[in-house]
Amino acid sequence: MKSSGMRQMKLGAFFLIPGHHIAAWRHPEAEASSVMDLGLYRRLAQTAERGRFDMIFLADSYSVSNRFPAAIEQIVSARPEPLTLLSALAAVTEHIGLAATASTTYNEPFHVARKFASLDHLSGGRAAWNVVTSKYDEEALNFGGQSHLQHELRYERAGEFVKVVTGLWDSWEDDAFLYDKENARYADRAKAHPPNHQGAWFSVKGPLNVSRPVQGHPVIVQAGSSEPGRELAARTAEVIFTAWPALPEAQRFYAEVKGRLAKYGRSPDSLLIMPGVFPVIGRTREEAQEKRALLESLVPQEAGVTLLSALLGVDLTGCDVDGPLPELPRAEEMNGGRSRTQLVRELAGEGMTIRRLYQRIAGGRGHLEVTGTPAEIADELESWFTGGAADGFNIMPPYFPGGLDDFVELVVPELQRRGLFRTEYEGKTLRDRLGLSRPVHPAVRRSNTENKAAGR
Amino acid sequence: MKSSGMRQMKLGAFFLIPGHHIAAWRHPEAEASSVMDLGLYRRLAQTAERGRFDMIFLADSYSVSNRFPAAIEQIVSARPEPLTLLSALAAVTEHIGLAATASTTYNEPFHVARKFASLDHLSGGRAAWNVVTSKYDEEALNFGGQSHLQHELRYERAGEFVKVVTGLWDSWEDDAFLYDKENARYADRAKAHPPNHQGAWFSVKGPLNVSRPVQGHPVIVQAGSSEPGRELAARTAEVIFTAWPALPEAQRFYAEVKGRLAKYGRSPDSLLIMPGVFPVIGRTREEAQEKRALLESLVPQEAGVTLLSALLGVDLTGCDVDGPLPELPRAEEMNGGRSRTQLVRELAGEGMTIRRLYQRIAGGRGHLEVTGTPAEIADELESWFTGGAADGFNIMPPYFPGGLDDFVELVVPELQRRGLFRTEYEGKTLRDRLGLSRPVHPAVRRSNTENKAAGR
Incomplete structure (x- = not known):
């Protein structure tokens, strides 16, 4: 389901609270002490929804940083677990997508499949899974390991993990549940398809104890930009969240990854590339520069x-x-x-x-940074969007709530005036909004193919 | 914090949707096809909260039953994952406790500690963890195993698991986070206490990347009634959910378990025993019996x-x-x-x-069953409560929403008239309502003890 008329950009709201800037929590307007309070997240989610964002995006890691002695004192290391938080936000939002990070290195596919399928049902089809392989040795130490799994093995495991998860999501056909009280048939057992997976990393019988997600599969997001990361993305991802500080590299990455899709039988539209953007917004250029200078002084x-x-x-x-x-x-x-x-x-x-x-x-940390007026920021986004570098952006407000408020109140209307962004939500699910098709169940696809072959 | 005046019973609402009766989904009034819809759960949670229930209780297992060939057709096997669901309900309720089951056999302590700590924060101190060790071989098959871990090993692992989780909850003292923008001190590193656990089953360094839960520790619930189950409960649990069909056995169990507490330095009040109750409620005894007969005919x-x-x-x-x-x-x-x-x-x-x-x-499955008028049901609960068999009950409505509505509209007012149940919520957290004290952080306890010894 694509929106009619001109191509429009997709927007994610990167909820790193109290802000993406490393010193965000010191900003006078940042709500640093509310980092565990649902009330703050509810307000932010509703702001993002008012701004017609496609999704909220939550990064994650499984450790507290000890990368320098004062890390615990100087950076924010305690936040709510993403799936727990997004599930709470599902209950107080209506339209916005909910993308949570979960690592394939430190989880079991059964749990991951089940949680995202549950979130997809409870949110009416708004879940997305950001597949990561984790990167810190510190994380290994919280799961019985000594050091982090080697890069290639991590991606091997990730590939199999995603396969098991999607197989579990396909445990039941969409119409497997009959609820037929009269004939005592809750489900049609012919429509149960336990994956019976036996692989190098996992052995998972199934079926999943959750019915097929509203979206068929929750949207799969990926962030790795290494060679195996790109290949995994080309094979399985539907959104790539990526970091490029300048247009030429972003264009090269965009063309390179889209170019990999054909060999997997995928069209360029089936994978959206959304670079992160760190915007510092002022009503005037001077105001924006002052805001930026204040943030810099706080590091x-x-x-x-x-x-x-x-x-x-x-x-x-x-x-x-x-x-x-x-x-x-x-x-x-x-x-x-x-x-x-x-x-x-x-x-x-x-x-x-x-x-x-x-x-x-300290703000963008390698992502595109734009400091300026709403028009200047819209210009930059437009040039990436029309210049073959992006299908949309993951917006990383420097601090919350102010940085998100500014984007929603000042930049979104400018993008809408230019026809670059929606004014109302289209469709019902996150897939509808992203223009991604709903995966047909493999059993249905097989049967369609057979019928076609038999001329039926 | 205990409620003043006479001792009152605690009530849990056992949310096995569409009902605890094995044929509940066939009941004409059961909302069988809404089993994945947040709307249904939101209504039910709000009903339970109107009824002043202490908590919603969600059981769990990690497999679809294949214990008989037609199981998939005849019983409900797909439901939302409990933590995902309770987190969504946290956002649309204010007072009621949220108890989810998580197994110590198929999880990692870091994830479990983190999710319950997050739920406790997001709900303002209403989380409880029902510690189970799982029981089906089918579950092992979804996690790379061939058969279920042996009973004793399961409890060995469970004991260490609970220790690691509570240690992770104590990763930070309550006042470790300073949010001191002026002096660039987000946290006081002297108040971080990574557990550095090295045991037979787990090695977990920590600290947890979530601040100390609102309740200190989410409430720990346990359900096993085997010898190692009782011992684990006496050592660690604060609520026992148990199944007894008749008063004498329930009294024996109650006395026996409460009797184990002293050796762990615990008072009898520090562990609440809450048997399950399957109530079939009619305005008259005949109506109740007709309801029961209808349910029986549907199996x-x-x-x-x-x-x-x-x-x-x-x-x-x-x-x-x-x-x-x-x-x-x-x-x-x-x-x-x-x-x-x-x-x-x-x-x-x-x-x-x-x-x-x-x-x-097929309804109670070994739990106390009561079929009758609101007064008859209140009589039975009162006799268990005053007769040394129960501190409260886990109410298992035969079908939803009707069975819960009946209890809240008919039985709760009767219990309230008798002074056996609260009319308004007391305190702020689930611990407050259950009359359970908030665990003092070990570092604070040590320092208090030292000050006392030094006569300070």
Whole structure:
């Protein structure tokens, strides 16, 4: 189901509370102490829904950061578990999609399939699963391991995990449940299809004890941009959430990933690419720049240096923060994300000190950053959207609630005036809104194919 | 925090939708086809809250029953996952407690600790965890196993699991989070206490990435009544949900379990015993009996025979359903629940046929059953409550919504008139309502003890 008329962008609201900026919690207007309160999330979700956002997006990890000694003091490490939170928000919203992250490395497919299927039912077809493989050794230590599973094995496991989960979602055909009181037939057992999966990583018999989700399958989101990450996405994802600081790389990524779809028999429309955007919005350019300067001034030094070290894959503690970056190893030898490293190199080339560098990247952390008026922000989004770099964006407000309010009150109307964004929700499910088709049950597909072959 | 005046009973609402009776879904008034709809659960939760229930209770298992060939056709096997559902209900209720089942055999303590802590925060202190060890081989098959973990090992694992979870809940002292924007101190790292657990079953470093729950610890519920089950309950549980068909056994169980508390330094009040009750309510006794007869007439034969077989631990398929029960092995040699088996034996002694027997037990399935007027039902609950058999009850409506409506509209007012049940919610959290104290953080307890010893 696609919206009629011109192509419109999709918008996700990245709910990293109290804000995407690493020092967001210090912002005078950030509701830092409400990070566990449903009341705050309810208001934010309803704001995002008023702004006609496609979905709320919740990132996740399974540990408290100890990547620097003062991490516990300087950054926000305790938040509600995403599925628990989104389920509560399902009850107080009507239209907006609900995308939660769950790792394939530290979960069981049966539980993941069941929780997302349940959320999809309870929300009337608004669930999405962001498939991640986790990245920190600290997470392994909370699940009996010593260190994190190796990258390739993680993706191997992830591929099988997604297969098991979708198989479990297809445990029942859509019309398997009859509720036939008269004839004592609650379900038609011919329409139960336990996956009976036996693989290298999992053995799961099924069927799932939840009926087929409203959307057939909750929408599958993916964020990895490594080679195995892209391949998994091309095979299974319907939305990619990605990070690019500038248009040319984003265009290359967009073309490259869309180009992989054909070999899996998929059309370019079946996978939406949504880069993250860190917007600092002012009614005037000066106001926006002041807002940005305030945020930058709030970054604690230790947190800033560590963030920069992590992005570069180089330990900068001990360096003079008011001096330049030391000489870096060549890009190929580095361990950090390639595109983010490139961004920092360019900035360092402009002569920025370490302090200026970490202030500069503490908000977007490698994502597109835009500081300006609503029109300037809309311009930038429009150029990515029409320029072959994005099907939509994941909006990362610097702080909550103000940063989200600004986007909904100032930027959304501008996008709507340009015809780039919906004014009313179309359809009923998240798939309807994203223009993604509902997966036909494999048994029905087989039977359709056989009928066709037999000329029926 | 205890309610003033006379001791009052606690009530749980056992939300097995569309009803506790095995044929509930066939009842003309049961909303069988709404079993995945949040709208139904929202109405039911609000009804229970209007009735001043202490909590909603959700049982769980991780498989679809295949214990007889027609199980998929004749019984309800697909329902929402409990934590997902309760979290949604947290957003549309204000007072009622939210108790979900999670198994220690097929989960990771980190996830369980995190989800219940999140639910406790989002609900403002209303979460409870029903600790089970699971019981079906079918569940093992959905988690890579071949058969179910042996009973003793299950309880060994459960004991360690509960210890890890409570340790994770104590990852932070109550006042560890400072939100001190001025001095850039989000948290006080001296008040973080990662459990660093290394045990036979689990190794979990922590800390949890959720702040200490509103209740300190969500309330711990337990249901096992085997020897290791009773011991685990005496050590860790705060509510026991149990099944006894008649007063004398319930009294024996009550005295026996309460008697175990002293050796763990616990007072009898610190553990509430709440037997399940299956009430069939009529405005007159005749109306109640007609309701019961209707329910009995709806039990499909195969489901009935299998249920009876399971309760007895003896395969009855192939027997003439209109004949008597075959001779049973001696109680000591049987595998089924001892008290339930005893109930069936007594009924069989009265000359009931197999059909009459399964009809007779298809509702309560070993729990106390009461069929009668509101006054008769209140009489029975009162006699258990004042007779040393119960601190409260888990009410198992035969079908929904009618069975719950009847209880709230007819029985609750009768209990309130007798002063046996609250008319308004007291306190703020589930612990307040249950009269359970809030666990003091171990670090605070230690420091209090040291101050006392030092005469400070």
